[in-house]
Amino acid sequence: MVVNGREHTREIEPRLLLVHLLRDELGLTGTHWGCDTSNCGACVVWMDDVPVKSCTVLAAMASGRRVRTVEGLEGPFGLDQVQRSFALCHGLQCGFCTPAMLLTSRWLLDHNPDPSEGEIRSALSGITCRCTGYENIVRAVRHAARSEAGS
């Protein structure tokens, strides 16, 4: 599979979860594990450009696919706009849900460059944040949308 543009080949147990492959085998610890039941969303990564919850994806299912994690958000010209906006709007506290929030926000803005507050809340509703009360995360996504529209 190709992770953040880099090809990896591994022999794995059929039951190995994608989140554990990324974290334990590839050392990409930005993807977090939080609940095992697809509820908290801390493990969101992109698989072939679609956000998935990697705690309920078998690593074997990612064979031959493209995976993008939070480590792959920053580009050659610096942080992605959503990363900058989260910092500017204080959209993170403990940082545990942040990678999933960033990846989901990036996906949202790629598909809907000018989302309403309701659309943002709906898009992020699969990820739990225990720190921010979501307020500044929503503001950060709107900020990122505005910044990208202006640039």
Next chain:
Amino acid sequence: MGHGSMLRKEDARFLRGRGRFVDDIQLPGMLHAAVLRSPYAHARIVSVDTSAAESHPLVRAVITGEMLADRGLAWMPTLSHDVQAVLATDKVRYQGQEVAFVVAENRYAARDALALIDVEYEPLTPVVDAQQALAPDAPLVRDEIDGRTDNHIFDWEAGDAAATDAVFAAAAHVSACDLLYPRVHPAPLETCGIVASSDAVSGKLTVYATAQAPHAHRAMYASIAGIPEQKIQIIAPDIGGGFGNKVGMYPAYLCAVVASVITGAPVKWTEDRSENLMTTSFARDYHMRGEIAATADGTILGLRVRVLADHGAFNGTAQPSKFPAGFFHTFTGSYDIPAAHCRVTGVYTNKAPGGVAYACSFRITEASYLVERMVDVLAHDLGLDPAAVRMGNLLRPEQFPYVCATGWEYDSGDYARALELALEMAGYDELRREQVAQRQAYEETGRGTVMGVGISFFTEAVGAGPRKMMDVFGFGMADGADLRVHPSGSAVLAVSCMSQGQGHETTFAQLVAEELGISPDDVEVVQGDTDRTPFGLGTYGSRSTPVSGAATVVVARKVRERARIVAAAMLEVAPADLEWTKGRFDVRGVPGVGVTIGEIARAAHSDLELPEGVEGHLDASCVYNPPNLTFPFGAYICVVDVDPGTGQVKVRRFVAVDDCGVRINPMIVEGQIHGGLADGIGMALMELIAFDGDGNHLGASFMDYLLPTAVECPSWELGTTVTPSPHHPIGAKGVGESATVGSPAAVVNAVLDAIGVRHADMPLTPAQVWRAVQGRPMRTDLAVSDGW
């Protein structure tokens, strides 16, 4: 330069996925552990056969209670003068209790081996209903304690019972209400975990753990395991939320240490979500009967409370006060109530131990909910407006410092101003008009929603704490701070508190920057490593700013005074002739003649001749003993729309006016408030740990234990007043838990206001709201059927 909304320094790593949480840590040769847990709430252990697990090719060790007993480690002390089983030996006392600990070469193998352990149980009848725990025929939870014949833990009271009874006897009006604050869980997104690494040669134990209080953990390992304290290093790396869940020591931590000693390898244990929700640090579980005495026009005369506190199978509340019910006797809240009395009875049940976690300030959440619900019940019974009843009874500014009927000395407050601001922001009168019109429309058509407005006013007591009232494991609650100033004038601050997302690396740098007149970028903050930080008791109970923050300011001022002496030597004047303005000492009355802190730092490390007795350098350390708690407060107003046909609640608006004294970084303070408000929505509307008749835990995953998402939360409307604390060096108060303490009552009051019901217990799920509308709200903590 110092205080103000500054972007966070720690964000750079979190945004890139470069945070370092306990489960991210990989050490060479590291093994992985899993815990075998009891499927029963109450059962005698007949036998434990680990032979099949031990012969698993990837298993390196299996630890049982019997093995721990041989080392004197089968039981460990709790923070509430009780003991707790590390691994069960005689019987299991709650579902999910630790029975065996498996160490294997990878996480999956450790889990596989759990299935190979054969435990024979003899099931016993569990004590599930706290209200039946003291019944004469109740099964005995703690039969291992000699002479114990019941499940009673403690009786404790505060206030003057006789004087309160007299007030009630003479009062024109008394309202009474039974209230349950159900069992909930802090559920930080990162679960608890540990990597224990024991070095057989040096005897050093290095522990990486999700520890909100690293120094307290070190002391406990030293005491329990007999390892010399200087050989223990606790490192709390980044913590993915704590909310109290990561204050205490858990059995699996101790098992990991033992396993590392036995195997000679580092051992990692990461709690899974079910283990987290079932076994570590629940919160609340208070069954309360409140009575409020008042005049006919709503002047509150007295408050009387009887509490049954469900502490689970071991009294393991991680709270520092000398009172078994923590700070519950702040239950007079924000009102001038002349007579008050509470009596709290703690009981053992077959449920997990814990009790004060989840941002509750050691039971102030329960206390605040009690009084704010009772005020609404009073207003309901007297047909008065709840805002007016509050305004008429709030403490007045001239009453501060105010000693309440149960003995707390509130440091400062201007309560009416906060409530007035909240009412104005909410447009309270207009909301009430809208409510009347909407209610009328609903009654005419039988369709649509009804809206409700709920108010709560809270007073918190945070910054534990004064020695006379508090200690943890026998340690007074003073915090140290060390400040080193490099020759360039940049600085390193080491503090004992530990961020779990609160942004200490930024806020504490700002505190130093403000005092020394340097940039926060030039201050590095060290925390969460017992070898690198001074002793102190960690972060919980909103104590970082009130205690460690105060220590930081005091130590920075010490450095400044040392700098004054060096500056005097540099300028060849008397220290008293120097005047400090942000970042420099100038000679009084001689404009332009002075030195900057950077120049002073350089000189302090140079060959400059210093006065007799002055050592050089600028470094300093201090220990801060808080003289009192700080008492932040706030006025919250929640607006909800309820569909009486389905019981569905939509939180339309939430106005929160918080006064936490001087704000160091307002951006961070507002973020703290936002998070706590979401917690309030969660507890009021969905979060719940209930049990069935067999003691099965009914909230053991996020499919069952519901947390608010972005969709259930409104856009929070915040307001600010600033009433400085008179005793904190910069007038700051704690804030981390304010919104969690204050908000549940506002939400509940709003929902009940909408449906016109006097009381129904949390969580106000659609089912509970619908039943309340039908006049039959249910008891939420037990899965019981009453025929509906």
